[in-house]
Amino acid sequence: MAKRNVALTVNGRAQTVEVEDRELLIHVLREKLGLTGPHIGCETSHCGACTVDLDGRSVKSCTVFAVQAEGGKIVTIEGMANADGTLHALQEGFREMHGLQCGFCTPGMITRAYRLLQENPNPSEEEIRWGISGNLCRCTGYQNIVKAIRYAADKLSGAGVKEAAE
Ligand code: FES
Ligand code: FES
Numbered sequence: 001m002a003k004r005n006v007a008l009t010v011n012g013r014a015q016t017v018e019v020e021d022r023e024l025l026i027h028v029l030r031e032k033l034g035l036t037g038p039h040i041g042c043e044t045s046h047c048g049a050c051t052v053d054l055d056g057r058s059v060k061s062c063t064v065f066a067v068q069a070e071g072g073k074i075v076t077i078e079g080m081a082n083a084d085g086t087l088h089a090l091q092e093g094f095r096e097m098h099g100l101q102c103g104f105c106t107p108g109m110i111t112r113a114y115r116l117l118q119e120n121p122n123p124s125e126e127e128i129r130w131g132i133s134g135n136l137c138r139c140t141g142y143q144n145i146v147k148a149i150r151y152a153a154d155k156l157s158g159a160g161v162k163e164a165a166e
Helices: 025-032 089-096 106-119 125-131 143-157
Strands: 003-010 013-020 051-054 057-060 073-075
Touching (some): 013 025, 025 051, 051 106, 089 106, 125 143
């Protein structure tokens, strides 16, 4: 199978990776770039565990060929922390609000929420639920995920955090 070089900027770092046309972005991220934060749950675009940010949009990386990402800017959960190494407000929110249990959905969920808050910095509960509707969690019942995202929205806007975790 013919291979070609694909140039990507992943978590701020320019990289070139050799891929086959048939290779999915999730496999290239995990197996060739060592970024195992994005998970593989279904490989059929249903679960959202593989969600990454590509050129300012949330994408399910199991439904994108790596060659389609040529020249793209990708953010994964590995690139989410602040430059000084402290947690991103979303990571902190998931920790403080108990927004995870097994954690399998969490990298995709946080990466999706990252884009959601860029699109809508002050989302209502309903908007959060709609915004993460492409990401499935089999453990939490979503309640504390919603609180975690609200926590981050409040923190990023400079408002105090009001709700407690359940
Ligand atoms: S692994 Fe991509 S949506 Fe489930
Ligand atoms: S925390 Fe287990 S799937 Fe979401």
